[in-house]
Amino acid sequence: MGNPIIKILIADSEGAACDKICSFLTGDPAYQVVGRAVNADECMGLALIKRPDVIIVHNGLKPTSGIEVCEQLALQNLDSATLLVVAQAMDENLFRRMMAAGVSELLVAPLQKNRAIDAIRNAFDKKAGQRHGDTPVPNEDSRRIIAVTGPRGGCGRTMVAVNLSCAIAKAAERTSPGSKHVVLADVNVRAGDAATFLDIRPQRTLSDVSAAATSVDREMIESLLENHPSGVTLLSAAATEPYERQELSRGIIVSTLAVLRSRFRYTLVDVGVTGTEVSNVTLDFCDTILLVVGADLPRLRAARLYLCHLLESNFPREKIQVVLNDIQPESKTISTSQAETILEAVVAARVPHEGRFVPDSINLGQPFVLTHPNCPASQAIHGLAAKLGADIGKGSAVKGLWKRLHWNAASQAFASTVYAVPTRGAS
Numbered sequence: 001m002g003n004p005i006i007k008i009l010i011a012d013s014e015g016a017a018c019d020k021i022c023s024f025l026t027g028d029p030a031y032q033v034v035g036r037a038v039n040a041d042e043c044m045g046l047a048l049i050k051r052p053d054v055i056i057v058h059n060g061l062k063p064t065s066g067i068e069v070c071e072q073l074a075l076q077n078l079d080s081a082t083l084l085v086v087a088q089a090m091d092e093n094l095f096r097r098m099m100a101a102g103v104s105e106l107l108v109a110p111l112q113k114n115r116a117i118d119a120i121r122n123a124f125d126k127k128a129g130q131r132h133g134d135t136p137v138p139n140e141d142s143r144r145i146i147a148v149t150g151p152r153g154g155c156g157r158t159m160v161a162v163n164l165s166c167a168i169a170k171a172a173e174r175t176s177p178g179s180k181h182v183v184l185a186d187v188n189v190r191a192g193d194a195a196t197f198l199d200i201r202p203q204r205t206l207s208d209v210s211a212a213a214t215s216v217d218r219e220m221i222e223s224l225l226e227n228h229p230s231g232v233t234l235l236s237a238a239a240t241e242p243y244e245r246q247e248l249s250r251g252i253i254v255s256t257l258a259v260l261r262s263r264f265r266y267t268l269v270d271v272g273v274t275g276t277e278v279s280n281v282t283l284d285f286c287d288t289i290l291l292v293v294g295a296d297l298p299r300l301r302a303a304r305l306y307l308c309h310l311l312e313s314n315f316p317r318e319k320i321q322v323v324l325n326d327i328q329p330e331s332k333t334i335s336t337s338q339a340e341t342i343l344e345a346v347v348a349a350r351v352p353h354e355g356r357f358v359p360d361s362i363n364l365g366q367p368f369v370l371t372h373p374n375c376p377a378s379q380a381i382h383g384l385a386a387k388l389g390a391d392i393g394k395g396s397a398v399k400g401l402w403k404r405l406h407w408n409a410a411s412q413a414f415a416s417t418v419y420a421v422p423t424r425g426a427s
């Protein structure tokens, strides 16, 4: 068996040291930069979510200094080695604090490639030596953040997020009754409607508390959680007065996800609008991106472009799962395999059009997986719950519909050379 990949988190407000370390590691499969933090809150959140092997912290981090962040990390009892980057040879006091915080290695800027890689490797080996004989914590590894997103509005993202949460909660309830395993976080401040889908009227939402704070703690989050009879816990960020609230800041979303992940086995996030900071941070932090795509040509085209964008932004293909949603009765004229060929991605699930159950379930605030567990849409959602994490395969070329999509030459070339074309699909 080969050496494990060393997962690295870098915290650096200026970004220069971070860029440099990334450039040192580019192309080396032994290392993977799993996160970049620009301040202490992000660093703590990412450390809890991504569980890196090595955390590299620049001492010039603002507003909390790097050494203070190392001290905070030490208190968290994480299984990560820390490295501190300083601008110049340090004083005795800093050295003492470094020792007390268990910082493994020190890097002095300007960074040198060989020295940086040696330090990362040494820090990793030292930590591995310390943990020799320890047993891993399986619960941490099985926690999942699933971001439900999609390139266009009105494609069924909230419908999928709500019903999938209920389906997972029901399944989890069967295996360990009485426990709360699933939280649905609606992070859409301006137009979040997951609470309506569940017929819940939150007393306060995340947008109420986030206006005055840069991060949230567990106590604050606990005070906002709402329980649904399905076993799903809801955290809503939807503002009651839509246009008076700002979007959630990076700090808020990072700390929220860290708290939820530490509390629940499954955190589903209804991301809402794409291209926002909330969306970018959530996609970065999550384990799985569920891309909900309406099954008609304009929406497939938008989805194809969005998928290209995600892959070009270095999201691993296996992190992205496509859900095809027949929002129109006519959607079935496009087969699943045609959609897969257009998207160049496997469809993990296809939710059929349900002209009665779906709109009724939304208007009544009763998820259809609970009220009509055997209808085809519910079966698709249950199948999706079971399928999350399935492999991405390879497959055949596109024909008829392709011509109507009007890709430019560059994107066609990119598609044919870079993408794996899928074979496996949903029925």
Ligand SMILES: Nc1ncnc2c1ncn2[C@@H]1O[C@H](COP(=O)(O)OP(=O)(O)OP(=O)(O)O)[C@@H](O)[C@H]1O
Binding pocket: 150, 152, 153, 154, 155, 156, 157, 158, 159, 160, 191, 272, 325, 326, 327, 328, 351, 352, 353, 354, 355, 358, 359, 362, 377
């Ligand atoms: N499979 C389906 N069958 C019938 N109607 C559907 C289906 N999926 C979605 N719809 C309809 O599409 C509408 C939009 O769904 P939903 O609100 O979940 O989309 P969204 O992507 O979350 O939109 P938004 O941009 O508002 O966040 C709903 O009112 C619902 O009635």
Ligand SMILES: [Mg+2]
Binding pocket: 157, 158, 159, 193, 272
């Ligand atoms: Mg929605």
